[in-house]
Amino acid sequence: MRTLIEQLLDTLIVLFGVSTLVFLLLVLIPGDPVDVVLGESAHAADREAMRAALGLDRPLAERWGLFYLDLAQGDLGDSLVRRQPVAQLIMQRLPATLQLAGAAFLLVLLLALPLGILAARHRGRGLDRLAQAFALVGVSIPNFWLGPLLVLLFSVQLGWTPVSGNLEPASLILPAITLGLSMAAITTRMVRSSLLEIESQPFLRTARCKGLSETAVMLRHSLPNAMLPVITVLGLQLGSLLAGAVITEVVFAWPGIGSLLVDAIRQRDYPVVQGVVLFISMSYVLANRLSDLLSGWLDPRIRGAG
Amino acid sequence: MRLSAFILGGWLLMAVIGILPSLEPHLVSLPDIFQPPSAGHWLGTDELGRPVLDRLLAGASVSLLVAVTTVSLSASIGIAVGLIAGYFGGLVDRVISRLIEVFLAFPGMLLAIAMAAMIGPGIDNVIIALAVMGWVGYARLVRVQVMALRRRDHVLAATALGRTDLAIMARHLLPLVMAPVWVEASFGLASAVVAEAGLSFLGLGIQPPDASWGGMIRDGVRYLLVAPHLVLAPGIALFLVVLAANLFGDGLRDRFDITSRNTQ
Numbered sequence: 001m002r003t004l005i006e007q008l009l010d011t012l013i014v015l016f017g018v019s020t021l022v023f024l025l026l027v028l029i030p031g032d033p034v035d036v037v038l039g040e041s042a043h044a045a046d047r048e049a050m051r052a053a054l055g056l057d058r059p060l061a062e063r064w065g066l067f068y069l070d071l072a073q074g075d076l077g078d079s080l081v082r083r084q085p086v087a088q089l090i091m092q093r094l095p096a097t098l099q100l101a102g103a104a105f106l107l108v109l110l111l112a113l114p115l116g117i118l119a120a121r122h123r124g125r126g127l128d129r130l131a132q133a134f135a136l137v138g139v140s141i142p143n144f145w146l147g148p149l150l151v152l153l154f155s156v157q158l159g160w161t162p163v164s165g166n167l168e169p170a171s172l173i174l175p176a177i178t179l180g181l182s183m184a185a186i187t188t189r190m191v192r193s194s195l196l197e198i199e200s201q202p203f204l205r206t207a208r209c210k211g212l213s214e215t216a217v218m219l220r221h222s223l224p225n226a227m228l229p230v231i232t233v234l235g236l237q238l239g240s241l242l243a244g245a246v247i248t249e250v251v252f253a254w255p256g257i258g259s260l261l262v263d264a265i266r267q268r269d270y271p272v273v274q275g276v277v278l279f280i281s282m283s284y285v286l287a288n289r290l291s292d293l294l295s296g297w298l299d300p301r302i303r304g305a306g
Numbered sequence: 307m308r309l310s311a312f313i314l315g316g317w318l319l320m321a322v323i324g325i326l327p328s329l330e331p332h333l334v335s336l337p338d339i340f341q342p343p344s345a346g347h348w349l350g351t352d353e354l355g356r357p358v359l360d361r362l363l364a365g366a367s368v369s370l371l372v373a374v375t376t377v378s379l380s381a382s383i384g385i386a387v388g389l390i391a392g393y394f395g396g397l398v399d400r401v402i403s404r405l406i407e408v409f410l411a412f413p414g415m416l417l418a419i420a421m422a423a424m425i426g427p428g429i430d431n432v433i434i435a436l437a438v439m440g441w442v443g444y445a446r447l448v449r450v451q452v453m454a455l456r457r458r459d460h461v462l463a464a465t466a467l468g469r470t471d472l473a474i475m476a477r478h479l480l481p482l483v484m485a486p487v488w489v490e491a492s493f494g495l496a497s498a499v500v501a502e503a504g505l506s507f508l509g510l511g512i513q514p515p516d517a518s519w520g521g522m523i524r525d526g527v528r529y530l531l532v533a534p535h536l537v538l539a540p541g542i543a544l545f546l547v548v549l550a551a552n553l554f555g556d557g558l559r560d561r562f563d564i565t566s567r568n569t570q
Contacts, residue, residue: 014408014411137423148537
C-alpha cells in the first residue's frame with residue numbers, strides 16, 4: 001500500500017515533469033525568439049539585452065538548472081512588456097480568478113447535488129430525463145459561446161446583469177455560470193450514477209426495513225456513501241476551473257490570470273506565458289493530489305489499508 | 307445514435323459544400339453589412355458584408371479537417387505508445403507511464419493554448435497542439451488493456467510460433483483493444499472541435515480572413531447588440547456537432563459495454 005511519503009514523492013516527480021514540459025515550451029518558439037519579440041530591425045544592443053533577459057545566451061541545460069533555482073525561490077522571471085516580476089503579476093491577478101472560480105464551484109455544488117439526487121430518486125422518469133438532458137447540454141456547450149449567449153439573454157434582453165467587468169457583485173453571476181455549467185453537468189451525472197451504484201447495497205435495504213423515511217435514508221446512508229467518487233471528480237474540477245477560467249475571463253474581460261495569459265500571448269511576453277501556464281498546471285496537480293488524499297482519508301476502507 | 311449520426315452527417319455535408327469554389331466566404335460588400343437573415347442571404351451578413359452562410363460552410367470544412375486529422379494523429383500516436391508500453395513492460399513501460407502521468411497532469415486545453423502560443427497560429431499548428439494534448443488518453447487506454455491481454459493463450463501461442471513483436475502487436479493485440487478506442491475517438495472528436503474553435507476564439511487558431519466557427523464567434527461578440535445572428539449561427543452549429551459527437555460516444559459505449567447499459 002502507498003504511504004504518505006510515497007505519494008508525496010510521486011507528486012514531486014509529476015511536478016518536476018510538468019515544470020520541465022513548461023520550461024521546454026520556450027524551445028518550441030520557431031526561429032529566434034528575440035526576432036519574434038523585437039522584430040528583425042531592432043538594434044544589436046537591444047537584441048543582446050533581450051537575449052540575456054530571456055537567458056538565451058546560455059546553453060539549454062544551464063537555463064534548465066537556473067529555471068529550477070529561480071523556481072525554488074518563487075522567482076518566475078520578469079515580464080518583457082510590463083517590467084515587473086511575473087510572480088508579482090500573477091499575485092495581483094489571482095484574487096479575481098479565485099473569486100470567479102469560487103463562485104463557479106459554489107454554483108456546481110448548488111446545481112449538481114440537488115439535480116443528481118433528484119435524478120437518482122426519480123430514475124427513468126421525467127425529472128431524471130430532464131437532469132440527463134441538462135447534463136448532456138451542459139457538457140456540449142462551449143463556454144465561449146455560452147458566455148455571449150447569457151449576455152444576450154440576461155444583459156441585453158432582460159437587462160438584469162451588467163455586460164462585463166467585475167465592479168459590482170451582480171457581474172459575477174454570468175461569468176460564474178459560464179465557467180461552472182459544464183462542471184455542474186459532469187458532477188450531476190456523477191452524483192446520479194454514484195447514488196444508483198449503491199442503490200442495491202444491503203445496508204440501504206436494512207435502513208428502509210427499519211422504517212426510515214426515504215429522505216432519512218438519502219441523508220444518512222446513501223449520500224455519505226456515494227460522495228467518495230463525487231469528491232474525486234470535484235477535486236479534478238477544482239483544478240480545471242483555473243484552466244477553464246482562461247476562456248471565460250476573455251469573454252467577460254475579467255481581470256484575472258486567464259486574461260493575463262492571453263494578453264501576454266498577444267504581446268509575445270513569453271516569461272509571463274510560461275509563468276502563468278506553470279502556475280495553473282501546478283495548482284491543477286496539487287488540487288488533484290489533495291482530493292486523492294481527502295477521499296483516501298474519508299474512506300475507511302482505504303484508510304485502514306493505508 | 308441515429309439522431310447524432312444524422313447531425314454528424316450534416317456536418318460532413320456542410321464541410322463538403324464548404325470547399326466548393328462557388329462559395330464566397332471572403333467577399334467583402336460594404337453596402338450589405340449587418341444584414342439580418344433574408345432570402346438573398348439565408349443567414350444574413352457580417353460586419354464586412356460577407357455572407358454568414360458561406361462562412362459557416364467554410365468553417366465547417368475547417369473544423370472537420372482539424373478534428374478528423376487531430377483525432378487520427380492523436381489516436382495513432384496514442385495507440386502505438388500504449389501498445390509498446392503494455393507489450394514490453396519493464397523499464398519501457400515505467401518511462402512511458404511517467405510521461406503519460408505528466409501529460410495527464412496538465413489541464414488539456416491549457417497545454418493546447420500554451421503550445422499554440424509558442425509555435426504560433428495556423429491550421430497545421432492547431433492540429434499539432436491538439437494532438438500533443440490528445441494522444442495521452444488513447445495511450446493510457448491501450449496500455450492498460452494490452453497489459454491485461456498479453457498473457458492470453460493466443461498471444462503466448464503466437465510468441466511460441468516465433469511471430470515478431472510487431473506482428474503480435476498489430477495482428478493479435480490491436481484488434482482486441484479497438485472497441486474503447488472508438489469510444490474515446492468519438493469523445494475526442496467533440497473535444498477537438500471545441501478546442502479548435504476555442505483556440506480560434508482566442509486568436510490562436512485559424513487566422514482571419516479564413517473562416518472558422520470560433521473566429522466567427524469572437525468577431526460576432528463585438529456586434530452582439532446590433533447583429534446577434536453573427537454569434538448565434540456559428541454557435542448553434544458548433545453546439546450541435548459537439549452534442550452529436552458526445553451522444554455518439556455515449557451510444558458506442560453503451561453498445562460495447564453491456565454492464566454500463568444496465569446501470570445507465
